[in-house]
Structures are given as structure tokens and as C-alpha cells.
Amino acid sequence: MVRLFCERVCQGTARRAWDLGEREVRRSVPEGPWVLVTPSYKTGNPDNDTIPEAVRRFLDDPVTRRRLVGVMGSGNRNFGRHYQAAARQVAAASGRPVLLELELQGTRWDVEEARRVLDALDGALTEGSSGPGRPA
């Protein structure tokens, strides 16, 4: 569902999505600022509750973590207090914002909102490219 959402967000734009389900992608380091879109998966293990293993591994790299600018989550409200737990945990641990929360593959509105948020981030990063605080 996350993959489908990302494809719809990127469709007809210059934006690209990389699938962390692919090993080569997991082993790579983003060349610049990037946004994580993650599902949440409650495993029943309280120590490793909802962050997908692929996301965990990708975030092991400090440069990858430093270049992360924000998080979007795909979840399902049926999971109650665990709704969006992975996106919220990554955001809290990294100090980055949750940019968007959607259910399952998201609605057309979610796709539009994601594009709006990403365009705004692009604008902010371009404006601030010579100033302090830019993720590098």
C-alpha cells in the first residue's frame, strides 16, 4: 500500500521513490534530503513493536539519518493506540516531524497533500541551502 501511495505521489512529477523492500536500496545512502514513508506493523513484541525491519536497517546509517527531513505514515485506525506507531516513533527518535498520516493506500486528498508538503519542503530547502540548519 505504501508503494502504491508513493507511486501515485510521484506520478507525473520529477520526484522519485525508492522501495526499501529492495536490498540494494536498503544498502544505499540517500544523496540528499529525503522523506521516509513507512507502514506500522504491530508484531506483539514490546521491544521491537511496529517499525518495519527494512526501515530500521536503513536508518542504521548515520548519514542516512542526518539527511532525513520528515516522516509520513501509512496505518490503520483499527490498531488503536498503535495507530501510526512506527512513523511517530521514528519522528520522535530523529527529532523530525510527522509530515502526513494516511490510512492504507491513502485517498486522493492524501496524494495531493503529500505533494503539497513535499513541494513546500523543496522550497524551504532551496531557500535555506546556504544557511544553517540545512540537512546535509
Ligand SMILES: Cc1cc2nc3c(=O)[nH]c(=O)nc-3n(C[C@H](O)[C@H](O)[C@H](O)COP(=O)(O)O)c2cc1C
Ligand atoms: C499484521 C499487521 C499489523 C499492523 N499493525 C499496525 C499498527 O500497529 N498500527 C497501524 O497504524 N497500522 C497497522 N497495520 C496497518 C498497516 O500499517 C497498513 O495496512 C499499511 O498501509 C500497510 O502498508 P504496506 O502494505 O505497504 O505494508 C498493520 C497491518 C497488519 C497486516
